[in-house]
Amino acid sequence: MKLFLFSAIMLLCMLSFAQERYVSRVFEETQTITNVTYSNADSWDALLNGVDYPQDIKLDVYMPDEQGDNLRPAVICLFGGAFLAGSKDMRPDILAWCDSLSHFGYVAVAINYRIGFNPATTAGGLGPAHGMKRAAWRAIQDCNSAIDFIKEKYEDYRIDTNQIFLLGNSAGSITAINTVFMGDDERYEESYDVGTGANNDDLGDLNAESFFPEHTNRVAGVVGLWGATMDFSWFDEGEQVPMLFIHGDEDEIVPYDEGMAFNFGDGTDINIYLYGSLKMHEYFDQQGWDNEFHLYPGQPHAFYSCGDMNLVELERENFPCEQWEPVFNQVITWLSLHNTYYQTSDVRNNTLNNNVSIYPNPVKGNCFIESRDQKEIGKIKIVDISGRTVFETFCTGQKIEIPSDMTANGIYYVIINGKTAEKLLICN
Numbered sequence: 001m002k003l004f005l006f007s008a009i010m011l012l013c014m015l016s017f018a019q020e021r022y023v024s025r026v027f028e029e030t031q032t033i034t035n036v037t038y039s040n041a042d043s044w045d046a047l048l049n050g051v052d053y054p055q056d057i058k059l060d061v062y063m064p065d066e067q068g069d070n071l072r073p074a075v076i077c078l079f080g081g082a083f084l085a086g087s088k089d090m091r092p093d094i095l096a097w098c099d100s101l102s103h104f105g106y107v108a109v110a111i112n113y114r115i116g117f118n119p120a121t122t123a124g125g126l127g128p129a130h131g132m133k134r135a136a137w138r139a140i141q142d143c144n145s146a147i148d149f150i151k152e153k154y155e156d157y158r159i160d161t162n163q164i165f166l167l168g169n170s171a172g173s174i175t176a177i178n179t180v181f182m183g184d185d186e187r188y189e190e191s192y193d194v195g196t197g198a199n200n201d202d203l204g205d206l207n208a209e210s211f212f213p214e215h216t217n218r219v220a221g222v223v224g225l226w227g228a229t230m231d232f233s234w235f236d237e238g239e240q241v242p243m244l245f246i247h248g249d250e251d252e253i254v255p256y257d258e259g260m261a262f263n264f265g266d267g268t269d270i271n272i273y274l275y276g277s278l279k280m281h282e283y284f285d286q287q288g289w290d291n292e293f294h295l296y297p298g299q300p301h302a303f304y305s306c307g308d309m310n311l312v313e314l315e316r317e318n319f320p321c322e323q324w325e326p327v328f329n330q331v332i333t334w335l336s337l338h339n340t341y342y343q344t345s346d347v348r349n350n351t352l353n354n355n356v357s358i359y360p361n362p363v364k365g366n367c368f369i370e371s372r373d374q375k376e377i378g379k380i381k382i383v384d385i386s387g388r389t390v391f392e393t394f395c396t397g398q399k400i401e402i403p404s405d406m407t408a409n410g411i412y413y414v415i416i417n418g419k420t421a422e423k424l425l426i427c428n
Helices: 002-013 092-103 128-152 171-181 277-287 324-337
Strands: 030-042 054-064 072-078 107-111 159-169 221-225 243-248 258-260 273-276 291-296 306-310 315-318 356-359 367-371 378-384 389-395 399-402 410-416 419-426
Touching (some): 030 092, 072 128, 072 171, 092 159, 092 324, 107 128, 128 159, 128 171, 159 171, 171 221, 243 324, 277 291, 324 410
Parallel strands (some): 072 107, 159 221, 221 243, 243 291
Antiparallel strands (some): 030 054, 306 315, 356 367, 378 410, 410 419
């Protein structure tokens, strides 16, 4: 209850000056369809009863309560928990993401994926790395199956299959990022038959557990919250999609640069080696691929939660913390910049009762504000989607150039003499 009260207060306070779908809380009423089976697959058998342990894998769909037949963009949300713990129902951040996104006009889909492995020894080797790779492959299979299911059932939920995004936290982020790049020819060695007995059978290819394997795993973009990859050789030209990376530089569970997972000091270098958000951002930049990176100095793993770590759930006890709002705003801004429904909605060059022109819009480079009636423009303020002022000046002339480096890429509003003009999209 405290979580949703906090979210409601924060979201109601946002954008009081401009109620727009995808960047503000437009829908007060939403609907949720729970526990839809999207796959059935052999899962981790903790009791070691046998090799075959099939389980239904389920998802929840959160939608704006609206009439009509219009298609909507969707965001598939994946929980974190080191491939050992968690579920779509137990992670308060996933509930908050899905609740908020549906109120903003998106269709949000929270999925379960298979978890579990022996951290001591499994998959033919000692230590957690072997079992974690098998668990990661199962999660990638399930994410792929969920994308297939949503694409097959798109009419039921009115989803535009070209506008499906992935959003993952920690292990969910690792799953989302690598679902984009991994193919059957890049399977982990550990995902094949590694021995007799429970949990060592061949896991099969990417589509082995999909109800609708004829679909592709292509998505519109990925939001990676403190995520990573294990191997850049999987990142092939033509497979990439726009990605947003967010990470704290004191993350000891998933390194923001590179290193061992759960690397808390000497003697803990037995886990899997990861390349975090910084390294992925640098790789994307080298390739000229669309990406955005936000580093939070001094912040640990999953820093929008705080308090003591629950070692059973692998989550901190308190959510949300003060960093939830800036992370939320960055994600909403990024999604809107890559959501073609928002990009093409109500972006006009002529604003403010035709007295002022703002061009070009969307902005690539500098933009200009020009008076149409040959009068002084006056006070200019540019604010982001949370209402924070990012640029302010007073123009005594009839035309002014706004520098391209005034702020980061994103969605902004130009306010002239106290009146809100149209939104400004900065896409440098």
